[in-house]
Amino acid sequence: MTSVVHITNLSIGFPQNERANAVVHGIDLTIDKGETVALVGESGSGKSVTARSLIGLSGVGANVRADRFDIDGESVLNFGERDWRRLRGEKIGFVLQDALVSLDPLRRISQQLSDAFGRRGLFSRPNVGRDSHALLRSVGIPDPERRLPQYPHQLSGGLRQRALIATAIARQPSLLIADEPTTALDTTVQKQILDLLAERRKAGHTLLLISHDLAVVSRLADRVLVMQNGRIVEEGPPGRILSNPEHPYTRQLLDAVPSAGSRGFRLSPPSELHSRQQTARPPAEPVERLRIPLPAKHIDQENRVLSALNLFKRYGGAGGAFAVNDVSFDLAAGEALGIVGESGSGKTTVAKIVLGLVEPDDGTVFIGGEQWSNIPETRRRLRRASMQLIAQDALSSFDPRYTVEKIVGESLDSVGIFGASRRERVLEVLDAVRLGSAYLHRHPRELSGGQRQRVAIARAFAPRPRLLVADEPVSALDVSVQAQVLDLLAELQAASGTALLFISHDLGVINHLTDRVLVMKDGRIVEAGGVEHVFSAPQHSYTRALLDAVPALA
Structure with a gap:
């Protein structure tokens, strides 16, 4: 069988200190025509830098060496930048995780597709419009006439990812590399993108998939390569790798x-x-x-930390659609309540109302039995220490100039802890999240993704809140780091008795961590109950659709 990729003894390092900074150590990689190969492993395992070496983008100063490095029958060992530019798009397409970042926000979709067609587009302008329509239809984008003049921010997450895939396959490359193409997407949109990739696989296209989601891998891959510390430690068909x-x-x-x-x-x-x-x-x-x-946790059903009664929120004036439509729920001390639903279902708006960042148009939020919504901020300010937020992107929520000590310590302003007592409490919570004093003087840029999320958790727990709101706190983490963060949240919640409102599109995470779940669609709660009951015997068709969309391990 013809190999699209044939690499032997690939090593990637950095010349300033190659031995200490080597990230890939003598791996072999072969991808046959029509084959789907998956590279899996946690962050830092070397899978993304390996994939980027296939398009000459391993990184600034990277030293790439191999005994053999052929792409579609052509040796690239001595390629210069002009050679790589010829290869990109023509022989290899690349799809990154975040389409909103990858697409140019200042250019219309039609312009970006015209660029993607490259020389063919420049020399056959009359065909660009026709080809762009056909290309958008091929990736499942309906009504291409309406989408082509739009900008990326005017598309939903699923449509943006499809448009990015369209730019990657515009010149029908021999190989498509998809690096975590569904990580940031909700369950139903993820299924749409996976269906699209599965259709390309069925049609005989060649795919290199980079993912930490083993269920995604089990659905798409013909062969799985497991990477750890820059080495391939196991290889085989997904059925064997994932079951035995x-x-x-x-x-x-x-x-x-x-x-x-x-x-x-x-x-x-x-x-x-x-x-x-x-x-x-x-x-x-x-x-x-x-x-x-x-550790076992105690749920005090008599102690209602949070009550939300008949919440409504509409954007866009009286004629706008409801983001939140008659939503009611409560949360007891020590309990974990999950909220699930696809993008636009209203779950983040509910979180903002609970946090007092957005006022409901109607309805009331009570914290500890006292009214919280639609009151002056001066009355809320003294009570804000009783609730804390863990955001999805910890790095964006930190001041990059602050050290870890200052990031964690700033949450103690609201409870009046300063001086030696503040440092003592900061050290206590850093120990609790298994970082310790060694991290006190580090800045966010010096931390890994998992370490940053641990700092975010330490900051949230430092003032001993009664309520913790976590909005997609593990969606961007690989499976190993996610496991550590989820264990940490469960342990700290059990020890503190804090009520947890946990928002996620990952039904596996909700199933593992929470006690009850609310399923939201179009601003409404369509199903609610104990998480085991709702997920094992769903009553609403939308809940069943969400569960059916979740990829399962083979």
């Missing part, structure tokens, strides 16, 4: 996937086992799966 893994690191990745079966148990391994697995090279003897119970 040989390497302990692969088993660790599978054990970290949240689900109904993991409820009440830790997702991440004990630190000693984790260290042993990180350093293991050859496949080890099968290790019995360790399931360590999470």
Whole structure:
């Protein structure tokens, strides 16, 4: 069979200190024509830099070496920038995770497609419009006449991702690389993109998929390569890799996937086992799966921390659509309540109303039995310490000039803790999130994604809030780091008795972490109840559609 990619003994490092900063160590990678290969592994494993080496974008100063490096039968070992530009788009298309960042916000979709057609478009202008219409239809974008003159911000997340895929396949490249193409998408939109990629696979196109979502991999891949610390530690068909893994690191990745079966148990391994697995090279003897119970928590149903009664919120004036439409719920001390729904369902608007950042048009929010909504901010300010937020993007929520000590400490202003007492409390919560004093003087840019999220959690728990609102706090994390953060949240909630309002599009996370769930659609709660009951016996057709859209491990 013809190989689109044939690489042997690939190493990628950085010349300023190559030994210390090597990220890929002598791997072999072959992708046959019509094959879908998946690279999986946690952040820092080397999978994205490996994929980027296929288009000459490994990074500034990267030193890429290989015994053989062929793309579509052509050696690229001695390629210069002009050679790589010829290859990009013509032979390899690239789809990144965030379409809003990847697409030019100042150019219309039609202009970006014209660019993507490249020389063919320049020399055959009359065909660009026709080809653009056909291309948008091929990636499942309805009404291309209306979409072509629009800008990226005018498209939904799913349409933006489809438009990005369209730019990547405009010149019908031999290989499409998709780097985490569905990570930031909700369940139903994710299914649409996966269906599109599955159709291309069925049509015989060649795909390299980079993902930390093992369920996505099991659906699309013909072959899976598991990467750890720059090395491929296991390789094989997804059925075997995901059901009967040989390497302990692969088993660790599978054990970290949240689900109904993991409820009440830790997702991440004990630190000693984790260290042993990180350093293991050859496949080890099968290790019995360790399931360590999470600490028991106490839910005080008599202590209502949050009550929301008949909330309404409309944007765009009297004729606008309701973002929140007659929503009511309550939350007890020590309880975890999940809110799920696709983008635009109203779940984040509910969170903003609960936090007092947006006032409802009608209805009332009570915190601890006292009115919270539609009152002067001066009356709310003294009570704000009782609630805290963990945002999706920790880095954007930090002042980049602040050290970790100052980031965590600023949440203590509202409870009047200063001086030596402040440092003592900051150290206490940093220890609780397993960072410690070594991180006090670091800045956000010096932290990994998982470390930043731990700092965000430490900041939220520092003033000992009664209510914690977490809006997609793990959606951008790989499966191993996500497991650690979810374990941490569960442990801290059990120890503190804090009520948790957890918003996510990941039904596996909701199933694992929360006690009850609200399912929202078009601003309304269409189903509510205990998470096990709702997910095992859904009553509403929309809930069933959400569950059906979740990719399952093979």
